[in-house]
Amino acid sequence: DQQVKQNSPSLSVQEGRISILNCDYTNSMFDYFLWYKKYPAEGPTFLISISSIKDKNEDGRFTVFLNKSAKHLSLHIVPSQPGDSAVYFCAPGSSNTGKLIFGQGTTLQVKP
């Protein structure tokens, strides 16, 4: 039972353009939604989060959008930079347990 799905295993964009990463979830009990970035041989690092009471959160070049009715969230990176190349994980969770459920990840490549 896969509660969190990132249907695009990979994404390639040109430097300066927008990157859009998508995530779908099934569990209505999630009340926090996080995005993590991961480089090879390192642990995941937190990027941005949004609570279920909001539909948008912005932090510099990164914006997360939440559509609760569709159980869908997305991460927008604009402008994309080569240093953004990494694996991105969507990770919804519950504020009760703090436990996060991770998607399979999307590998983003930003070409110079």
Add this chain to the structure above:
Amino acid sequence: DTGVSQDPRHKITKRGQNVTFRCDPISEHNRLYWYRQTLGQGPEFLTYFQNEAQLEKSRLLSDRFSAERPKGSFSTLEIQRTEQGDSAMYLCASSLMNGQGYTGELFFGEGSRLTVL
């Protein structure tokens, strides 16, 4: 460095041997989580502690796996009678759950990579 630290970073063992991983969380964090990540997949939840109490265990955590956090500080994850399917990256994360300014963030260590031959 005051982040989450894990030891060892790499472990190669033969099938049937026991292995133990250690995690030192950020000092003031009361919650500690173990995850496992295999190639091409996202991290999968294994178990978590609040202080020294183990509050939840995933069904992924078979009888060969045991985790402890005896004094509510560091934690160990032991795998007995290792199998080739146990080969993975074992990730530890910590967080402070005090109801203030909650963002959901878990702080991850760099992981312990296990290879079972």
